[in-house]
Amino acid sequence: MANTDYYAILGLTKGASAAEIKKAYRKLARKYHPDVNPGDTDAEKKFKEISEAYSILSDPKLKEQYDTYGFVGERGAATGPDFNGFDGFGGAGGFDFSEIFDMFGRGGGGFRTSGATQSNAPAKGQDIQYSMKLSFQDAVNGVTSKIRVNRSKPCPTCAGRGQVPLARPTVCPRCNGTGRETAGGGLFHVQRSCSLCGGSGQIQEAQCNACGGTGRKPVTETINVRIPAGVDNGSKIRIAGKGEAGRAGGPPGDLFIITNIDPHPFFRRVGDNIYLTLPVTVSEAALGCKIKVPTVSGSTTVRIPPGTQCGQKIRIRGKGIKSLRTGTPGNMFLEITVQTPETRNTRVRELLHELSEYEDPDIRKHLPTEE
Numbered sequence: 191m192a193n194t195d196y197y198a199i200l201g202l203t204k205g206a207s208a209a210e211i212k213k214a215y216r217k218l219a220r221k222y223h224p225d226v227n228p229g230d231t232d233a234e235k236k237f238k239e240i241s242e243a244y245s246i247l248s249d250p251k252l253k254e255q256y257d258t259y260g261f262v263g264e265r266g267a268a269t270g271p272d273f274n275g276f277d278g279f280g281g282a283g284g285f286d287f288s289e290i291f292d293m294f295g296r297g298g299g300g301f302r303t304s305g306a307t308q309s310n311a312p313a314k315g316q317d318i319q320y321s322m323k324l325s326f327q328d329a330v331n332g333v334t335s336k337i338r339v340n341r342s343k344p345c346p347t348c349a350g351r352g353q354v355p356l357a358r359p360t361v362c363p364r365c366n367g368t369g370r371e372t373a374g375g376g377l378f379h380v381q382r383s384c385s386l387c388g389g390s391g392q393i394q395e396a397q398c399n400a401c402g403g404t405g406r407k408p409v410t411e412t413i414n415v416r417i418p419a420g421v422d423n424g425s426k427i428r429i430a431g432k433g434e435a436g437r438a439g440g441p442p443g444d445l446f447i448i449t450n451i452d453p454h455p456f457f458r459r460v461g462d463n464i465y466l467t468l469p470v471t472v473s474e475a476a477l478g479c480k481i482k483v484p485t486v487s488g489s490t491t492v493r494i495p496p497g498t499q500c501g502q503k504i505r506i507r508g509k510g511i512k513s514l515r516t517g518t519p520g521n522m523f524l525e526i527t528v529q530t531p532e533t534r535n536t537r538v539r540e541l542l543h544e545l546s547e548y549e550d551p552d553i554r555k556h557l558p559t560e561e
């Protein structure tokens with residue numbers, strides 16, 4: 191930012207006059223305007239650069255700052271004006287983009303340079319994202335919950351338009367009531383309707399004081415949210431129409447609830463499947479048994495077959511989580527860990543010694559060892 195040479199960007203040297211600056215900018219803007227170079231990102235970048243340079247150099251205050259210090263601090267020159275920000279431009283430079291495009295016999299395309307035109311165009315409001323913490327069980331079963339969301343509603347004073355009718359219309363300061371203005375300079379002189387009053391010569395509306403011209407009023411709203419069964423971490427639930435207020439009668443944006451689920455003390459979730467580590471004793475694993483285990487929806491009794499090994503997985507069909515999309519439940523998997531017995535008890539030690547006589551001496555024969 192400090193080293194940006196705004197004069198060079200416009201092909202000028204320091205000390206150029208206001209007329210030279212305007213002329214240079216006009217020439218370059220015609221060449222690089224995105225409407226003339228659709229899809230050309232280089233041209234767009236260049237256009238932003240020259241627009242930024244012009245917005246600084248055409249403003250006597252900013253120009254003086256820039257000439258003195260080599261940069262402009264307060265106005266966010268680092269980012270430059272973005273394409274939606276041209277509103278403020280007219281104020282800074284008094285330059286109207288539509289001037290350029292009247293010369294081509296067309297309007298400024300997507301560019302609305304007159305504040306009045308822009309605020310009257312209806313537009314959908316912005317979406318809001320809301321992160322919601324849920325317990326593991328609420329995510330499994332679904333839950334209805336009230337949340338408080340900071341959003342906005344259309345300003346009741348101006349019905350979201352940002353402007354209110356004046357009690358008495360005033361003479362348009364731009365055209366002095368003639369309804370016409372002269373566009374262009376140098377070789378071009380074009381008469382056309384005044385861009386501020388639209389040719390009526392009068393200003394009928396003023397910025398709404400209740401909302402400062404934004405057309406929106408901030409509200410804190412309590413919203414009932416139904417979280418469907420089966421949501422996972424990061425699931426996105428759309429609540430239509432509960433985002434920010436639309437502009438000038440446009441529809442409101444949407445509210446998106448992003449779920450953030452607490453881990454469970456012993457269930458692990460992978461997709462719609464549930465994993466549970468199940469400790470069994472040596473005798474249970476070897477002889478087989480029946481065990482009552484908890485599930486996400488209660489409990490169930492499973493048969494551990496004789497000869498079950500440590501690390502073996504046992505599937506229980508349909509005891510996982512109900513799929514958010516299909517409604518069918520996933521599966522539950524028991525991951526068996528065989529617990530080695532404590533040997534403080536003498537009798538246990540005796541039994542294990544006895545057992546060892548019957549154990550497989552070749553248990554590790556598949557692991558060759560070198561002498």
Ligand SMILES: [Zn+2]
Pocket residue numbers: 345346347348349350351352353398399400401402403404405406
């Ligand atoms: Zn308002």
Ligand SMILES: [Zn+2]
Pocket residue numbers: 362363364365366367368369370384385386387388389390391392
């Ligand atoms: Zn006017």
